[in-house]
Every structure is written in C-alpha cells, then in structure tokens.
Amino acid sequence: MFTSDCVTTIALDRASDELTSIIQKERVVDVEIPIKGLMLRESVVVCDCSSDQVEAQSSNISHFCTGNFNYPLFIKLNRSNQALSCRLSDLLVYSGKLILNEFRLMDQTWIDRQSDRVQPRLPIFVSVVNGKQTIKANLFDISTTGICILFDKKNVEDPDKLLDSKQQILLTLPNCKSACKITGHVVQCRQIGNNLLRLGLNITMGNKDRAIVAHYLTERKREILDELFINFTGLLNYRETKDQYF
Secondary structure (H helix, E strand, O other): OEOOOOOOEEEOOOOHHHHHOOOOOOOEEEEEEEEOOEEEEEEEEEEEEOOOEEEEEEOOHHHHOOOOOOOEEEEEOOOOOOEEEEEEEEEEOOOOEEEEEEEEEEOOOEOOOOOOOEOOOOOOEEEEEEOOEEEEEEEEEEOOOEEEEEEEHHHOOOHHHOOOOEEEEEEOOOOOOOOEEEEEEEEEEEEEOOOEEEEEEEEEEOHHHHHHHHHHHHHHHHHHHHHHHHHHHHHHOOHHHOOEOO
C-alpha cells in the first residue's frame, strides 16, 4: 500500500531494456491485487517481457478474477521500498496466464499493510461525534488500525481543521446489536467532487470492540475471496471466448 490514495507515477522508458532490467524472464515477482479494500498478494512467474508488455503465469488465477477489466496491479521491487503500477489487460483463465501493460514506477514509498482492510458489501452508516455535534457518514473501508469514512462537506464548518483532530466514532457492524466505540485520529482529509469529504483515521478501541471488528474483517474477507472464486468458475464456462477475460 501507499501512504496516500493520491499517488503520482513516473513513466518507464519504452526501450526494452528499461522494463526488462526490472522484470526479467523466468523471475518470480510478487503482485499486489487491490479488491474491495483488500490487497491480495500472489507470486507469478514472468514468461515473456517486451518493451511495454509482460506475460506471466499464476498458479492461483482465481485471485485475479475481480470482475473488472483493465484494473491496476502493483509489483513491489525486490530489496527496495519502490513499486511498479501496471494494468491487467488480459487474463487467460485455462492456461493461468496474465498479460500486463502500462507499467509505471511509483514515486511514493511502498508500505506493507499490518492488517487486512475491507470495504463493506452493503452501505454502513457511522456516527462521528465531536462535542455536541453528531455527523452521519458512510463507511468506506476499515481495518483494526484504520478507518476511512465519507460524509457531506456541508456538515463541517471548516474542513481544514479536521486534519490531525481527534474524533469519536460509533459504528454498528452487521450481525452486531451494539455499536463499537472507536477513537480516531485524522491523518488524511481530502475533497471528492464538490460535496464529499473523505477522512482517513488511525483508530484505537477497547478489546471487546476490537474483537468485533476483527471478526467482521475475517467474515468479509471470506466473502470477497468467495466472490473471486465464483467469478473464476463462471469464466471457466465460457469456452467460446477462447479463454480471454473481458
């Protein structure tokens, strides 16, 4: 993962030796797959590499069956904290092969996540309590150490004062009758469009609430992995597409 959601990239030179110096034929590389908040890691073997495209083999192709086309992937470079971004342009399900292109060298440091982060399957509302004011917000994603929420900008008098502030959050997760009480420290605040604010917070909570959140993360991760496998088995039924994933 990166330290913020807004990352810039440096385009790689199109000359063949620029890409092949980083990703070499028959080398095993770790690919990070973003899917509904999760970052799944799969090792792939590079089969072929040209100036602007890489063909790789995966032993677990189902984790790439996200249901989206041409989505981003990340490759952490060995022995460094740098990473490449790229696009999955094609997926050959029966042969377990990936076609990757649009490689970019990220100019932000890569930081491995300490815990799983997931997005909810259905909308979940949270209450952000600041003194006498309570703001309703939407849960975007959550882990045991962080949370991201979205809310209407008109509910905040001065959005610039939110950064580095402390917030109390009440969160009721599915299949849980009581609300989890979470203390959050705002580490990221940015505007989305004209009306929404997106807050990223580091969070702490009591042991009981932490156990509830951890259980939700486990169940939600299982749901996401099940969805990937269902996508995979569905693709196996479409021989008429000549094994191409669209």
